[in-house]
Amino acid sequence: MRGPNFSLAGKTILITGAARGLGAAMAHACAAQGAQLRLQDINGEALEATADGLRADGATVRTAAFDLTDFDACTDWVQGIDPIWGLINNAGITNHGHVLDQTVGDYRSIYDLHVFAPFVLAREAGRVMRANQGPQRGRIVSISSIAATHPRPGVGNYASSKAAVAGLTRSLAADFGTDGICANAIAPGYVLTEMNRKILGDEGFVRRIENRTPAARWADPAEIAAPVAFLMSEAASYINGQLIAVDGGMNAFLQSNEG
Template sequence: MSTQLSAFSLAGRRALVTGSSRGLGLAMARALAGAGAALVLNGRDEVALGAAAADLAESGADVTALAFDVTSRDSVEHAVAHIEGEIGPIDILVNNAGMQFRSALEAFPPEKFDQIVATNLTSVFTVSQAVARHMIARGSGKIVNICSLLAALSRPSIAPYAATKGAVANLTRGMAVDWARHGLNVNGIAPGYFATEMNDALLKDEKFNAWIEARTPMARWGRPEELGGAAIFLASEASRFVNGHILYVDGAFTATV
């Protein structure tokens, strides 16, 4: 039994988690640290990032905060080179940075569409490519891309978001096809509706809350810490032969009609 459990250990590994100053990114970072991983937290809000890092450090985590813009290729290349050269190798990458903007599609601001694509999709390619080059040279690495149940579904006012998440899911498969032969595992997690700051307006909407509880077979929102197990699994040796897979963590939302 201990041998099987040891496959989930992340001791001696370093994880870069983008968009990890709050919400699901921070929850997954906390879970990875609990499994033994050293952390590099990323975000653009230096105050929030510093507070998250301090909180994790107080719990005993080996954590570094590094503010950089995942939508800027130059910023990403510089940050990855700094981590690899000054902090240590990136064994695990979790592409979590993302944004949402709601509007009727016929009135959707073009600049917001471009921003959503840059943040949710292009950044996954940019950060993964920069990190994968180092992983390929070492012959190993774990990349976990955060998708969404909206990779398979959509709702009014969020078509661009759903489009980016569908693209991330297929980019994940493509990364696995290209990089598996180099020893990399590339998989995705598709969260359902989770109670986070990003969903605060929805959480306060009584009608929407009632719809989520009725539509989700588990009859509730997900809690951020409930994403931790999936992150540990896909970041660890327990998922050694899992590649190109999208793991839905949604309370059976996508399993029912």
């Protein structure tokens, strides 16, 4: 009996927001399994630095620096790549604030990047994936958040957009399921990334997160990237439409360890 295939050798995978943090970690995790990478970020200089590091390790990498809220640019990027096996919708931003201080524009900017861009990218990538040969034709993984189900005060635009990512993922799974394309979402807990630099400077907040997480620590980006790479593989062929928490147990833990 043939064992599960975790390899990504020869498979082309697109990753957004790949210059730093989770996106860069995902690029390294997929490259370690042999994937050919197509990386996007709005910060071209940082993206090239990450790509150069991957190339030095032997990875095949091409980059594209553009704003994902330019939906025509999203379409052009995907349509210029063939074949496509995987799409990882990772790019994200924060714009926290109390609901009374937020505007429609604040919400729209978050939704453009977190929801509408992944929709456009998944739609266009799905068209290409459907032409792949074999019963398994592709993978779409989008990054949601623990905030989608367990928000804290002041993150309404972020939390609601990440909940929308989960809903979009389930719809993609339903629409593409018979095509052999699996769509799933990862809901990370609190991760040591550049985007979290501001809150990481709040020692009290850092300790509260540690106390409310059974693992008693924040995640390293590589710990989020590893399950993403698995979901990209053929071994994940029967996982579809799921929101998978990778949070050290935080979402399942109702008590605090604070004494």
